[in-house]
Amino acid sequence: MSNLHPELRYDTVSFLSDYGRADEFVGVVHSLIRSTAPGVGIVDISHDIPRHDVRAGGLTLARSAQYLCPGVVLAVVDPGVGTDRRGLAIEVGDGQSVLLGPDNGLLAPAVAMVGGATRAVSLTNTDYHLPAPGPTFDGRDIFAPVAGALCMGADIADLGEIVDPNSLTPGILPVAREEDGDLVAEVMWVDHFGNCQLNLDPDDLEGWGDVVQVQVGTDPTADWRQLRRVETFSQIADGQIGLIIDSYGVLTVAVDRRSAETELGARSGSEIRLRRLDDADRPSAGVTTSVELGARKGDA
Amino acid sequence: MSNLHPELRYDTVSFLSDYGRADEFVGVVHSLIRSTAPGVGIVDISHDIPRHDVRAGGLTLARSAQYLCPGVVLAVVDPGVGTDRRGLAIEVGDGQSVLLGPDNGLLAPAVAMVGGATRAVSLTNTDYHLPAPGPTFDGRDIFAPVAGALCMGADIADLGEIVDPNSLTPGILPVAREEDGDLVAEVMWVDHFGNCQLNLDPDDLEGWGDVVQVQVGTDPTADWRQLRRVETFSQIADGQIGLIIDSYGVLTVAVDRRSAETELGARSGSEIRLRRLDDADRPSAGVTTSVELGARKGDA
Amino acid sequence: MSNLHPELRYDTVSFLSDYGRADEFVGVVHSLIRSTAPGVGIVDISHDIPRHDVRAGGLTLARSAQYLCPGVVLAVVDPGVGTDRRGLAIEVGDGQSVLLGPDNGLLAPAVAMVGGATRAVSLTNTDYHLPAPGPTFDGRDIFAPVAGALCMGADIADLGEIVDPNSLTPGILPVAREEDGDLVAEVMWVDHFGNCQLNLDPDDLEGWGDVVQVQVGTDPTADWRQLRRVETFSQIADGQIGLIIDSYGVLTVAVDRRSAETELGARSGSEIRLRRLDDADRPSAGVTTSVELGARKGDA
Numbered sequence: 047m048s049n050l051h052p053e054l055r056y057d058t059v060s061f062l063s064d065y066g067r068a069d070e071f072v073g074v075v076h077s078l079i080r081s082t083a084p085g086v087g088i089v090d091i092s093h094d095i096p097r098h099d100v101r102a103g104g105l106t107l108a109r110s111a112q113y114l115c116p117g118v119v120l121a122v123v124d125p126g127v128g129t130d131r132r133g134l135a136i137e138v139g140d141g142q143s144v145l146l147g148p149d150n151g152l153l154a155p156a157v158a159m160v161g162g163a164t165r166a167v168s169l170t171n172t173d174y175h176l177p178a179p180g181p182t183f184d185g186r187d188i189f190a191p192v193a194g195a196l197c198m199g200a201d202i203a204d205l206g207e208i209v210d211p212n213s214l215t216p217g218i219l220p221v222a223r224e225e226d227g228d229l230v231a232e233v234m235w236v237d238h239f240g241n242c243q244l245n246l247d248p249d250d251l252e253g254w255g256d257v258v259q260v261q262v263g264t265d266p267t268a269d270w271r272q273l274r275r276v277e278t279f280s281q282i283a284d285g286q287i288g289l290i291i292d293s294y295g296v297l298t299v300a301v302d303r304r305s306a307e308t309e310l311g312a313r314s315g316s317e318i319r320l321r322r323l324d325d326a327d328r329p330s331a332g333v334t335t336s337v338e339l340g341a342r343k344g345d346a
Numbered sequence: 347m348s349n350l351h352p353e354l355r356y357d358t359v360s361f362l363s364d365y366g367r368a369d370e371f372v373g374v375v376h377s378l379i380r381s382t383a384p385g386v387g388i389v390d391i392s393h394d395i396p397r398h399d400v401r402a403g404g405l406t407l408a409r410s411a412q413y414l415c416p417g418v419v420l421a422v423v424d425p426g427v428g429t430d431r432r433g434l435a436i437e438v439g440d441g442q443s444v445l446l447g448p449d450n451g452l453l454a455p456a457v458a459m460v461g462g463a464t465r466a467v468s469l470t471n472t473d474y475h476l477p478a479p480g481p482t483f484d485g486r487d488i489f490a491p492v493a494g495a496l497c498m499g500a501d502i503a504d505l506g507e508i509v510d511p512n513s514l515t516p517g518i519l520p521v522a523r524e525e526d527g528d529l530v531a532e533v534m535w536v537d538h539f540g541n542c543q544l545n546l547d548p549d550d551l552e553g554w555g556d557v558v559q560v561q562v563g564t565d566p567t568a569d570w571r572q573l574r575r576v577e578t579f580s581q582i583a584d585g586q587i588g589l590i591i592d593s594y595g596v597l598t599v600a601v602d603r604r605s606a607e608t609e610l611g612a613r614s615g616s617e618i619r620l621r622r623l624d625d626a627d628r629p630s631a632g633v634t635t636s637v638e639l640g641a642r643k644g645d646a
Numbered sequence: 647m648s649n650l651h652p653e654l655r656y657d658t659v660s661f662l663s664d665y666g667r668a669d670e671f672v673g674v675v676h677s678l679i680r681s682t683a684p685g686v687g688i689v690d691i692s693h694d695i696p697r698h699d700v701r702a703g704g705l706t707l708a709r710s711a712q713y714l715c716p717g718v719v720l721a722v723v724d725p726g727v728g729t730d731r732r733g734l735a736i737e738v739g740d741g742q743s744v745l746l747g748p749d750n751g752l753l754a755p756a757v758a759m760v761g762g763a764t765r766a767v768s769l770t771n772t773d774y775h776l777p778a779p780g781p782t783f784d785g786r787d788i789f790a791p792v793a794g795a796l797c798m799g800a801d802i803a804d805l806g807e808i809v810d811p812n813s814l815t816p817g818i819l820p821v822a823r824e825e826d827g828d829l830v831a832e833v834m835w836v837d838h839f840g841n842c843q844l845n846l847d848p849d850d851l852e853g854w855g856d857v858v859q860v861q862v863g864t865d866p867t868a869d870w871r872q873l874r875r876v877e878t879f880s881q882i883a884d885g886q887i888g889l890i891i892d893s894y895g896v897l898t899v900a901v902d903r904r905s906a907e908t909e910l911g912a913r914s915g916s917e918i919r920l921r922r923l924d925d926a927d928r929p930s931a932g933v934t935t936s937v938e939l940g941a942r943k944g945d946a
Contacts, residue, residue: 057384058377067367087380089380090372091370091373092368092370092373093367094367095368106369106370110370110373110374113486114374114377115377115380115381237371238366238368238369238371277428277481278427278480278482279427280426280428290480291479291480292479292480292482293480293487294479295479295480303398303425
């Protein structure tokens, strides 16, 4: 591949935040990166991470990581802005990419996805920062100019104090557990279409058969529903809820052309209890309900 | 015009989808196109097409078509993803541009707008696709890498099996009809400002005079409203609803600085019955109401 | 810095509007600028300015101005489109940048921020415009092709009739006033996080002490609240409302990790009455309430 911008160390900045799009925050960060490093392309991953939701931002970044262009990855979901939490540059792949963001667990899942950190720096060198009237917009005053400097060839060691990559705040991801023969999982992500991704791999349900019973939430008297394991949305019949392997290889609850979130009454973080249909050791899960086509609760 | 990227066959990808912006879907497609074809510019037409609404996506693409840069046009509104519906590359203008997307009628209105297809291919050559854990994200796994390959010079014949352009799934657009002397039209599009575009050209109302009566919906007892034909929003007085020729040359119901959608109680797909004010052959349309300034129904 | 595009007079267009993102409006403007001026980068500042809200658009542009790349700044919030309001090109910094938009006060605050206009032109030369079926989309038909032409080297004097920069419609900004010993300010902006920026500089409260009393709205019987002056969000304890200097150096009401807008019941344009806590000349402000953690009104 020809190098379109031989003067650039990195030619792409991938950018994720919880800034929203209504204010000028995202545009100002773009402007500052372009000012510092003309010719750099900026790819917006998402700016609609729920406000201050470090876990959701970290998961979005981790899902994206393997598909991003090599370069700088800038991520800002930063409820602790202005405190003494560190701002970090984390080098991965011996310099193939550098992740920038607050040290609050936001970057950790993506760093792990791409093989771990080779170096890390706390962004203490203020020569690379903008002067600012207040410490509330580090995306503009610290991370954007640092991103531009990295693209222009600054070494991460110039940006501040080298820190131990093992000292980074880890991301906290929920792990499914067994309980009374059930598998207790969690909704990690509800996407734009209402599909509910669980913290389960296909292996976790090996030998469970084609239909699985689920209960949403922690109330043991809640209704049980049946999920049918299928390969595509279109295999989910009217009146059924499906369990598919999604585009990331993860088990996901789905309804064809409708929202599984609405159908299940689940949301990101909801506990999902799974029980074998053929569990001979236990009484039947009792009432099972299928999708009510006529009267969906909470439907817009 | 100088060619900034002589190594590129196409230097622009225009991109429309129903992916929304909250998830990483749009950003990942951008990343993959940039990885495959560095230097390509990507123009986002919209990613807020209502979920699975092929008609709305097709109309948005058709309205945009004449203004888009020559190049690749990628459109994904794809409720049938994972089924045996075909993925297509459609060449127009003898190679001036190539449209990519599912064969579900989404591309057809835009193809017609720019003069019809010169070649079409079903995207069956998996050499151009990404390996994927599941068949639910063709935008990432098929269309993005194919878009990049086209920009880098791949011929559409390399991408799969040549198909008859006449075999493409057509877009279904509503046609206005005459009924009992009335003209029965439909709202094709409600824009961000609440303007309601009808499936009517100015010619359709030739000789109808300056004021037209309309009834929204299919209930024959619904109120009749009067629309005043004007040229600009500002000619619509307080308390009036206007009928203008919009920026695409199409008849559109509008209210100055307010939402005609709210005012009429119409939405995309609503039937709109138009009756001449001076229709001597029929009884008066009865009650006519003007805009109620104080108490708009459904206003936020 | 090397010039990546020596054929371009300006290589960046910064773009703000109230077009929203659901329709194709923003994408079509991008396409036309790219068609006219290949290689130009476009930075979207915001397209979610509230519909027709010239003041909000003008303030957003003014806050952004000092951070934008030199080049063309295109701003369209234009309730008067199609009337005889002028379309303008305003040169600042002796040609460092050119602002484009309607003459309705939208551009004035940003022009003032960057030192005032050096030249101004009314965009009357239709050679630079697109033919259009109706006068309702000047962003597409006038401003986008003119932006492209400026990038390609057109002088603003070619674009139409030179006008007196002093004839531009000014932006109207609210000024805080003293009343009965109180300071009566206004919420200028509520950001994505619910922080409420006031039209007050830190100097305006010099000598007021660490805690200030505020009343929202114009009802003299409304509750009084206490604001604690702090430097960062994290210094605002649970149950407190803070008054910080925001990233633009302006006094802003904030709650840590929650919305001050929700907490105060304020919105953009709300009057905010400030009273010294230690005002010995006046009776106490009476009831003061702190944040109710359990039952926030209006919380989603």
